[in-house]
Amino acid sequence: MKRGLVALASALAVTGCLSSVAETAQGTAVDHGRALFDDPRTSSSASNTFTCATCHRSEKTELARLDPGAPLGGVTARKSFWGGQRVDLLESINDCRAFFMDARTPWSRDDEDARAMYAFLAQLPPSNPPSDAVPFTIVMPADLPLGDRQRGTIAYDLACKSCHGTVHDGAGRLATFIPVLPDQVVAGHASLSPAELRLVFVTKVRAGAFRGGGSMPPFSREVLADEDLAGILAFFGLD
Ligand code: HEC
Ligand code: HEC
Known part of the structure; x- marks a missing residue:
């Protein structure tokens, strides 16, 4: 069962951070992470068709798209995620994998894929000035007047x-x-x-x-x- 937004907000517990995996062998780990970013198999669910790149941009491109997820350049230097609701990077990623990609098993800190993803994210050119969190304001659904x-x-x-x-x-x-x-x-x-x-x-x-x-x-x-x-x-x- 999916948790509601309110439940999500209140269930966000404080835990450690992922920085310990930064020393993963660069070259290969970065390449592996880059490939994973564009691969629906970051979730083992057969029904998942999304990749991380479906919702996030990773490098500074002129891609004409409004992404629901924040740009990830500079993300490893942020202090919090999901508009400040999460303080753990790995949990933020596992949220995406569980909520949107139907992944049944969260990545652990020792997971090779988690380490490679971190190595890839860590070397991305920052797309925003470093900040505590990229603003992410949840809007409560209500009818709207007709627009343009x-x-x-x-x-x-x-x-x-x-x-x-x-x-x-x-x-x-x-x-x-x-x-x-x-x-x-x-x-x-x-x-x-x-x-x-x-x-x-x-x-x-x-x-x-x-x-x-x-x-x-x-x-x-x-x-x-x-x-x-x-x-x-x-x-x-x-x-
Ligand atoms: C990242 C992919 C993605 C994007 C971007 C996206 N959607 Fe969807 N949308 C889906 C998927 C997958 C479903 C079907 C499964 C579900 O309901 O989540 C869906 C379902 C819907 C539904 C069906 C709701 C219902 O109860 O029948 C509506 C309406 C909808 N989307 C509107 C939009 C609008 C409007 C936009 C742009 C502002 C948008 N979507 C952007 C993936 C997306
Ligand atoms: C269907 C869309 C979608 C997919 C697929 C997705 N995400 Fe997300 N992601 C989001 C949304 C929405 C948020 C919450 C807004 C935000 O903070 O970016 C988010 C948040 C995040 C955050 C926190 C960013 C921040 O600064 O707040 C990280 C890190 C992240 N996602 C990484 C990933 C990775 C890695 C993958 C692939 C394994 C992935 N996401 C797949 C939509 C998605």
């Missing part, structure tokens, strides 16, 4: 398309179990009022897998403003 269609078109392409594919036909989506937006979701909730239907979308985007299950990541206010999400609803014709 044009803004929503852009936001959809940057935030949703990499997983859901093209709007209305799903072309290029990551997997067939990922619904075609908005059509399959609208069809699946035919009995709902327009306001209730909008709330299905808002809830999924704001809470992701933490409410109602699944594997979609939540989008924080910093990544996706309410105006962007309202725009996406307008783009979907959900008025």
Whole structure:
């Protein structure tokens, strides 16, 4: 069972840090970590299609995408993670593996893969100035006033398309179990009022897998403003 966001926040215990693995043999460990970052097998689950790179950028690129996860350049120098909810880097990574990638077994500190991932992350050029935490504000789902269609078109392409594919036909989506937006979701909730239907979308985007299950990541206010999400609803014709 997935824990809720509130339960997640309260369950975040303070433990040691991962820095002891930094001395892992560089060359090979970094290469191994880099390969792992782009490999869905960082989770042993057969149903997982995500890699770390699905949600995080690792090097400074001009990738036109709004990532739900923070950029990871400089992450090993941060003092806390998940917007300050976590103080342990390995646990932060294991959260992603468990919540979004359906991994059943957390990496331990001695795990070769965990060490390689650390070695890879540690040598990334910092993408942000070093900070205590990258801001990650959870927004409680609530109905939104109808937004700007044009803004929503852009936001959809940057935030949703990499997983859901093209709007209305799903072309290029990551997997067939990922619904075609908005059509399959609208069809699946035919009995709902327009306001209730909008709330299905808002809830999924704001809470992701933490409410109602699944594997979609939540989008924080910093990544996706309410105006962007309202725009996406307008783009979907959900008025
Ligand atoms: C489906 C999307 C998704 C996938 C896949 C994913 N993450 Fe995350 N990750 C997130 C989100 C959302 C957060 C919380 C916001 C944040 O702090 O970045 C997060 C947080 C983190 C953090 C804390 C960053 C910080 O500074 O707060 C680390 C480290 C991390 N992930 C590493 C990984 C690694 C390594 C993998 C691959 C094994 C991975 N993630 C896979 C979405 C994802
Ligand atoms: C990292 C991949 C990923 C991204 C990015 C993503 N989604 Fe999803 N989404 C999924 C997956 C996987 C599912 C199906 C499993 C689940 O419900 O989590 C899903 C399901 C949904 C659903 C179905 C909810 C329901 O109850 O039927 C909606 C609505 C949705 N996504 C909207 C969005 C919107 C809008 C965006 C962009 C702001 C977006 N998603 C971005 C992976 C993603």
